[in-house]
Amino acid sequence: MTGRTLRLLSLLQTRREWSGSELADRLGVTVRTVRRDVDRLRDLGYPVDSVRGHAGGYRLAAGTDLPPLLLDDEEAVAIAVALRTAAGGLTGIEETALRALAKLEQVLPRRLRTRVAALQASVAGIAWEDRGPRADPVLLGALAVACRDHELLTFDYTTRGGAAAARRVEPRHLVASGALWYLLAHDTDKDDWRIFRLDRITGLTPTGHRVPARPVPGDDPAAFVAARLSAAPTRHRALATVRAPVDQVRAGTRNLGTRIRPIDESTCLVDASDDSLTRIAQTLAGLPADYTLDADPDVLSHLRTSAHHTLHATG
Incomplete structure (x- = not known):
């Protein structure tokens, strides 16, 4: 060839x-x-x-047999299952794994697609911690294909406040942040970019209508989503002034991105605000240096209670 x-x-x-x-x-x-x-x-x-x-x-098209010089049956099944696993749990390669999986499943014979589905249904992993809401793998796959093909989608979306509304969007990228998945898309009705949490999407319907790929502002989907999420309002406010250079704090933390801002050469500000008091405590516990905290009363109360339990447990 x-x-x-x-x-x-x-x-x-x-x-x-x-x-x-x-x-x-x-x-x-x-x-x-x-x-x-x-x-x-x-x-x-x-x-x-x-x-x-x-x-x-x-x-x-999907074939009756795998093309020669590519993969045998066992290799194809192993790779498909590995890609599904990577798409669900390895930070940094999720969207790449989904694109590769979409290509592979497009040409898998029916008998192998059935085996892959059976393996996925039969194999379970042990969850050692509460990872919060998880995206539906079928939804992930459908959105990955729509992003690849630039196909208009409609779906129902429930906001954080509980309001639901129909949306029509041009999907562009899937972005993972910790345990959460987000769809970056251009909302055709609002004529603006929007970020949708996948666990709040229902009733996904492809329209069959494709459009030219719209360029993402700044050409960096992950950075764009991180900036939007950092600017979004949260239920609990917590701002930590850390006595360490910004590069040191970034190296010692995960998934904070633009929420860490330098104050001077030896100090930085970390915005640990969140809807979850537990996640705020986890973020603050992971800071690599001493800090002072400006936070809402409910945040301070939660931290004091957690500290009391820890001190009591350690004698």
Whole structure:
């Protein structure tokens, strides 16, 4: 298989459908050359379907057998299960794992998709701590495909206050923050970017309508989501002035991002505000240096009670 044919295969795996002219432009060849390369992929066993229409096109379909030179049955099942596990628990690679899983499941034969689903239903992990609300893996997968294909979605969304409303959005990225997942999307009705927690999304419905990819402000989805989350109002306020340089505090904490701001070379401000008193206590306990605290009375009361229990337990 030539490098150009591999590039063609990679393009076919990233979108549901390509026109012949689009593939020719991406590969820097003629439409006739694209047709020859598609025939070569078919000869190797890759299920490439032709799409009828004014411009014509191609799509990679699910096959009756795995394409040769790729994976055997056991390897395909093992990789699919590993990708699902990574998407649910390894910070930093979740969206990449979902994109890879979407590509793999697109060409898995039905018999292997059934085995993967059975394994997922049969295998359980032990939860050693309360991780809070978790996103539905089926929802994660559907959103990953919609982000990849730039397909408009509709769904019902429940806000933190309990109000529910229908939304119509252009999905762009999935972002994980600790145990929570967020969808970064452009809300077509409000004509603005919005962040949606996946555990509050119900009734997801693909529209079948695709739109050009809208650029994310700042070109960094994770940083954009972190900044929005930091600016969002929280139930409990807690601001810690830490006697350590900002780089030292960032190195010793997780998932705080833009909530750590330098005051001077030896001091920084950590915004530990949260809807959960327990999470505030955990954040403060993880600070790598002494600090002073400006917090709401309920936060101070919770911290004093926790400290009393700890002192009593240690004698």
